[in-house]
Amino acid sequence: MRTKFDEQLEFLNTELIQMGALCENAIASAAKALLEGDDELATAAIALEGEIDQKEREIETLCLKLLLQQQPVARDLRTISSALKMITDMERIGDQAADISEITRLQNIKTSDSKLHINEMALATIKMVTDSVTAFVNRDLDLARSVIVYDDVVDDLFDKVKGDLIQLIEQKKSDGEYAIDLMMIAKYFERIGDHATNIAEWVEFSITGRHKEGQTV
Amino acid sequence: MKRTLFSGIWAFTLLTVFATSAALSLAVYGRASGALREATRREAESISGALRLAGSAYAAQLEKDPQEGSVCILKAGGGVLYDSGGGETVSSGGEAAVADAWKNGSGEAAFASSLPGKREVSCARRLSDGAVLLVTNHGNGLLLTMVSLLPATLPAAALFLLLAAVFARRKRKTAAAAISALDLENPLANDTYEELSPLLIRIQKQNRELWEKTERNNKRRAEFSAVTQHMREGMVLLDGKACVLSMNPSAMELLGAPEGDYQGKHILTVNRDLALQGLIRKAEKGESCQRLLTRDGRHCLVMAGPVLRKEEAGILLLLLDVTDKQNAEQMRREFSANVSHELKTPLTSISGYAEMIKEGLVQPRDVPEFAGRIHEEAGRLILLIEDIMKLSRLDEETARPPKEQVELLSLSRSVSERLAAQAKDAAVSLSVSGGEGTVWGARRVLEEMIYNLVDNAIKYNRPGGSVQVTVIPGEDAVSLSVKDTGIGIPQEERERVFERFYRVDKSRSKQRGGTGLGLSIVKHGAAFHGAKLEMSSKEGVGTAVRLRFAAGGRKI
Incomplete structure (x- = not known):
C-alpha cells in the first residue's frame, strides 16, 4: 500500500517538474519573441499555455485522488497541498507568458528599443522562474530563499521601466500605444516574478513546514 | 524443533519407565508366586497334621476366606467331605493335584484362577483315612502385580518426565545460543559443538562462492564505469x-x-x-x-x-558535444558565401567593362583605360585565388612544405625591403630591429606570414605612422613582433580577424586593397610551426602581433 503511494507521489513530482519545464519554456519563448521580434516563438508561447492548462488539470485530479484515497498526513500532506498551490501559480505564469506574446504579436514594439530596462527585466524574470523550478526539483531551500529575495530586483526593474517610459512620453519620443503595451508587458513580468516567488515559498513550505516564516502547519 | 525434541525425549522416558516397571513386576511376581506355593504347601501340611490328631472333627472347624483360597476334603470313594467354598471350589488345576495325590500321596498344581487376573496354587495331600485334602490359595497374576506397583511407578514416571522436560529445555537453550553465537563470516574459526561443523563447512563454501561472485561483479562494474567515466561522449x-x-x-x-x-x-x-x-x-x-x-x-x-x-x-x-562541428559548419558556410562574393565582385567589373567595349560604347581612346581596369581586376582575382590556394595548401595535411633552419631577422629584412616602396607610398616608416633568431620552419611559409603581417601594418596605418618589426631570440623561444601605429582593432573583433575574409572594415572598401585572407594565412602558418600567436591592440593607437617560435631546435 505504502509503496503504491510512494509511486504516486513520485509520479506527482515528475508531473510537477514537467509543468515547471513547460512554464520555463513559455516564459523564455515569450521573452525571446519580445526581444528578438520572433513571431514564431510568440505563437509557440501561446500554444504552450494550452498545454500548461491541461497539465494543471491533470495534476489537480491526481492530487485530489491522492487526498481522498490515501488520506496523507504530515509531510505527504504538505507535499500534496503545496503541489496544489504551486500549479495555480504555474498556470498563471503560463497565462501571462501567453499574454506577453499576444501583445508582442501586435507588432507595436520594435526590437530596436532593446536598450530599455525591459530587456534586463525579462532575463531576471526567466532566472526567477528557472530557479524556483530548480529549487523544487532539487529540494534546494537556499535557492528557494534566494528566489524570494530576488523578487526585489524584478520590482526595482519594473520601477526603472516605468521611469524609462515616462521619460519617453515626456520627450514625445514614442506614441502612446507603444508605451502602454510595454507598460503592460513590464507589469506581466513583474507578476510572473511574484508567482515565481510564490512557487519558491511553497517549496520552502513543503520542505520546512513553514510558510512565509509564519506558523508551523 | 522444540516439539520434536520434547516428544522424542518424553517418548523415550515413558518407554524406559514402562520397561523398568514391567521387569520389576516380573521379578516381584516370580518371587510372590514362589512364596505362595510354599505357603500353600505348609498350610496343607499343617491341616493334614491337625486332621490326623483331631480326626475329622477338626474338619468342621476349618474356615477360609473365599477371596484368599479354599480348603476341601475329598473322600476316597468320591464325594466331598468338606468344602470351605461350599462345594464349588475344585477347579481343573485342583483336580490335577488331587489326581496326583490319589496316585502318589501328594500333588501340586498352579493355574489361572477363575477370579479375574489372579492365579491359583493348589496342594493336595492323601490323609491317613484315605481321603484327600486339597488346599487352594489365590495370588496376584502378572498384570495385577504390575497394577499393584502403579502407585510407585506413576510418580516416578511423572518425576522423570519433568526432569526430562527441564533437561531438554536447558539443552535446547544452550544449543540455540551456540548456533546464534556462530561467526558466520569466518565459519571455520568457530570453537563450538563438532556436530555443527558440517553446517559450518557448507557455510564457508557458500561464503567463498558468494565472495567470488561479488568480486567478479564488482570487477565488471569497475571496468564498465572506468570505460564510461572517461568517455568523451555522454552516456x-x-x-x-x-x-x-x-x-x-x-x-x-x-x-x-x-x-x-x-x-x-x-x-x-x-x-x-x-x-x-x-x-x-x-x-x-x-x-x-x-x-x-x-x-x-x-x-x-x-x-x-x-x-x-x-x-x-x-x-x-548518448550525448555528443557537436559545438565545434556546428561552429565549423557555420564557418564553412560563411566561407563559401564570402569566397563566392569575393570572386564575383572583380568578375562582375571585368565582365561589365568587357561588355562595354564589345558593344562599342567605349571611345577608342578610352579603351586602354578600360583595359587597364580589367587588368587590375583580373590581378585582384589572381591575387585572391593565390591566397586561397596558399590557405588550402596549409589546410592539406599531406602537402606540407619541407622545413629547414630559418633565420628570422634576415628574413624580416628581406621582406621589409620588398615592402619599402609600399611603405613610402603610405608615408609610413618601416624598421627592422633585434637579434638573430633561428627557428625550424618552412622558409616560404614564414616569409608569407611576415609579409602579410607587415603588409597589414602598413595598410591599416595612418600617414606618418610607423611599423616596427622586432626579432628577439631567447633561451628557448624566438619571438617576432610587428607593431604599428594604425587604426587598431576593437576588442570584440580581435578573435574574428583571423577568420577568412573577415574584415573589421565592414564596407569591404577596396581602397586599402588586400584579400581579407592575410591574417588567416598568418594563423595557419603559426599553427603549422607550432608557434604562439598573440595580439594586443588599442583602437586608434595601434596593433602589435607577436609570434613565439620554439628556438632553433628541431622541436615539432
Whole structure:
C-alpha cells in the first residue's frame, strides 16, 4: 500500500517538474519573441499555455485522488497541498507568458528599443522562474530563499521601466500605444516574478513546514 | 524443533519407565508366586497334621476366606467331605493335584484362577483315612502385580518426565545460543559443538562462492564505469520509469547537471528541457530518435534508443558535444558565401567593362583605360585565388612544405625591403630591429606570414605612422613582433580577424586593397610551426602581433 503511494507521489513530482519545464519554456519563448521580434516563438508561447492548462488539470485530479484515497498526513500532506498551490501559480505564469506574446504579436514594439530596462527585466524574470523550478526539483531551500529575495530586483526593474517610459512620453519620443503595451508587458513580468516567488515559498513550505516564516502547519 | 525434541525425549522416558516397571513386576511376581506355593504347601501340611490328631472333627472347624483360597476334603470313594467354598471350589488345576495325590500321596498344581487376573496354587495331600485334602490359595497374576506397583511407578514416571522436560529445555537453550553465537563470516574459526561443523563447512563454501561472485561483479562494474567515466561522449542509462541507472561525468556536464548522485532519480531532475522530454517519450514508445539540444551556447546531439528485453524496458541516451562541428559548419558556410562574393565582385567589373567595349560604347581612346581596369581586376582575382590556394595548401595535411633552419631577422629584412616602396607610398616608416633568431620552419611559409603581417601594418596605418618589426631570440623561444601605429582593432573583433575574409572594415572598401585572407594565412602558418600567436591592440593607437617560435631546435 505504502509503496503504491510512494509511486504516486513520485509520479506527482515528475508531473510537477514537467509543468515547471513547460512554464520555463513559455516564459523564455515569450521573452525571446519580445526581444528578438520572433513571431514564431510568440505563437509557440501561446500554444504552450494550452498545454500548461491541461497539465494543471491533470495534476489537480491526481492530487485530489491522492487526498481522498490515501488520506496523507504530515509531510505527504504538505507535499500534496503545496503541489496544489504551486500549479495555480504555474498556470498563471503560463497565462501571462501567453499574454506577453499576444501583445508582442501586435507588432507595436520594435526590437530596436532593446536598450530599455525591459530587456534586463525579462532575463531576471526567466532566472526567477528557472530557479524556483530548480529549487523544487532539487529540494534546494537556499535557492528557494534566494528566489524570494530576488523578487526585489524584478520590482526595482519594473520601477526603472516605468521611469524609462515616462521619460519617453515626456520627450514625445514614442506614441502612446507603444508605451502602454510595454507598460503592460513590464507589469506581466513583474507578476510572473511574484508567482515565481510564490512557487519558491511553497517549496520552502513543503520542505520546512513553514510558510512565509509564519506558523508551523 | 522444540516439539520434536520434547516428544522424542518424553517418548523415550515413558518407554524406559514402562520397561523398568514391567521387569520389576516380573521379578516381584516370580518371587510372590514362589512364596505362595510354599505357603500353600505348609498350610496343607499343617491341616493334614491337625486332621490326623483331631480326626475329622477338626474338619468342621476349618474356615477360609473365599477371596484368599479354599480348603476341601475329598473322600476316597468320591464325594466331598468338606468344602470351605461350599462345594464349588475344585477347579481343573485342583483336580490335577488331587489326581496326583490319589496316585502318589501328594500333588501340586498352579493355574489361572477363575477370579479375574489372579492365579491359583493348589496342594493336595492323601490323609491317613484315605481321603484327600486339597488346599487352594489365590495370588496376584502378572498384570495385577504390575497394577499393584502403579502407585510407585506413576510418580516416578511423572518425576522423570519433568526432569526430562527441564533437561531438554536447558539443552535446547544452550544449543540455540551456540548456533546464534556462530561467526558466520569466518565459519571455520568457530570453537563450538563438532556436530555443527558440517553446517559450518557448507557455510564457508557458500561464503567463498558468494565472495567470488561479488568480486567478479564488482570487477565488471569497475571496468564498465572506468570505460564510461572517461568517455568523451555522454552516456545515460534509464530504466523503464525514466529513472537514472547510470550516468557518466560527460553526460552530467553536457546536461548541465550540478554535482551530485543521480542514481535512481528521474531524468527530469537532471535536465528538464522540453526537447529531451520529447525524445524520452518517443524512446519509451520504442522509437529511436535524435535531436539537437542547445544549452548556454553549446550544441549537444542527443540520441535516444529504447532497450527492450521481454518485460524489462530501458532507454539509452548518448550525448555528443557537436559545438565545434556546428561552429565549423557555420564557418564553412560563411566561407563559401564570402569566397563566392569575393570572386564575383572583380568578375562582375571585368565582365561589365568587357561588355562595354564589345558593344562599342567605349571611345577608342578610352579603351586602354578600360583595359587597364580589367587588368587590375583580373590581378585582384589572381591575387585572391593565390591566397586561397596558399590557405588550402596549409589546410592539406599531406602537402606540407619541407622545413629547414630559418633565420628570422634576415628574413624580416628581406621582406621589409620588398615592402619599402609600399611603405613610402603610405608615408609610413618601416624598421627592422633585434637579434638573430633561428627557428625550424618552412622558409616560404614564414616569409608569407611576415609579409602579410607587415603588409597589414602598413595598410591599416595612418600617414606618418610607423611599423616596427622586432626579432628577439631567447633561451628557448624566438619571438617576432610587428607593431604599428594604425587604426587598431576593437576588442570584440580581435578573435574574428583571423577568420577568412573577415574584415573589421565592414564596407569591404577596396581602397586599402588586400584579400581579407592575410591574417588567416598568418594563423595557419603559426599553427603549422607550432608557434604562439598573440595580439594586443588599442583602437586608434595601434596593433602589435607577436609570434613565439620554439628556438632553433628541431622541436615539432
